[in-house]
Amino acid sequence: MYAYAVTRADRLTSIGSPVLDHTGSIVGALAVFAPTFRVPDDRVVKFAEMTRDAADELSVSMGYERGSQKSTSTWVARLSR
Template sequence: MQREAPSVLRELVHQLGEPAYLTVLSGHGVVTVLTERSSRGLQAHEWVGRTTPLNCTATGRALLSGLADEEAEALLVTGGDARLPGTDAAPRDVPAVLERLRTERARGYAVAVEEMEPGLIAVAAPVRDHRGDVVAALNVSAPVFRLPPDAVPKVVEAVVAASHRLSARLGGGEPVA
């Protein structure tokens, strides 16, 4: 993945003009392991090494999409607080996350509009290995003013295509039944 992902991320940045990220599960969160920056002046600060929540990020839910509901629930339950992190736009309890996850599994991608923080939108799709298991997620995020609702379908198409390219390079594809 370390060898194949950079070129896929660069292609995505070239196509969309927004930064692209590769993330993996880390404990009860998501950690960014690779970033390809765009030439735009206004960008999110450096994400590599930063852990973010599962419930209110597109990457978190893209990574959870490869797990059974019970496994996803185990990762979402992190302690005594039943209210999960994020803004009011985010699913903030386990049943709400699982409901959103079912829809996103069927679509093959996740979109988070101002769920982790106001003003930020993200689109993510899972990356699968040779067994069909989700091993990472590709993500593009941008300020909402640069990625309005009418632009989201183009970004979804590009991110899903990029995740399929990277999956194919890893010998992967759809989950094995």
């Protein structure tokens, strides 16, 4: 499984996860935004995991192969540039 990002501010919380294609390239993202008061601290990880899982399902529908070393190394290399 791959990553998610969480940003929490006074008024807005955003949670996002990359969407990958059949080559493992990042082709988009799935994100959720909500007022921070609607996302309690104890629920952030659960919402992030749900976002990540939904992005993973979308990636698989685009040909991404779960657990593919090529796919994982492709997006990690791009994030580290």
